[in-house]
Amino acid sequence: MSRSTSLLQQMTIFVTVMTGGGCGMMYYLMQKNFAKSEYYRLAIEQLNENSTAMASLGAPPLKIHNIHLTDRHNRVDHTQAQLKIPVTGQKTGGYLYTTSTRDSVMNSWCLQRVALQLRTGEIVDIFPRAESE
The missing domain is CATH 1.20.5 (Single alpha-helices involved in coiled-coils or other helix-helix interfaces)
Structure with missing residues (x-):
């Protein structure tokens, strides 16, 4: 037994x-x-090119963390992608919010909005760029 x-x-x-x-x-x-994915890479490229957002984080170096798969902000289907990407720099961290749509004719993803929300609550709009920049 x-x-x-x-x-x-x-x-x-x-x-x-x-x-x-x-x-x-x-x-x-x-x-x-x-x-x-293209929608993820495009958003990260926009963040890297935005000097205000990078300075607010204290980057470089920029550290990109894993996406929380159970977060309701992370949704992807055939026509739209919406992500909340955790990022940190030497000063602080936050979340990179991105929304993209798929262009069915060109079969590629187009950014609609990219914004960085810092831990302090401050929001830095990254894409589309403001007219004053």
């Missing part, structure tokens, strides 16, 4: 480890797909 209990415990541990590993791999691959 103890042999079958021991075998059952070993199987339980094995299945638990495999499930955890599978979930971890799935999380990693989803984050990697976000980072490779």
Whole structure:
């Protein structure tokens, strides 16, 4: 009887480890797909080109963190992408909010809005640029 209990415990541990590993791999691959996507890259490029936002963060170096997959601000479908990307610099951090739409004719993503919300609550509009800049 103890042999079958021991075998059952070993199987339980094995299945638990495999499930955890599978979930971890799935999380990693989803984050990697976000980072490779055109709507994500366009938003990060806009942030890097905006000197006001970069100075507010204390960047470079700019650190881009993993997207919270369960956050309701992160939604992507075939025609629209809306993301909340956590970023930090040497001074502070915040969230980069981005909205993009897909141009079906050109089969590419077009930024609609990119804004950085700092931890202090200050919002730096990055794209579209203000007329005064």
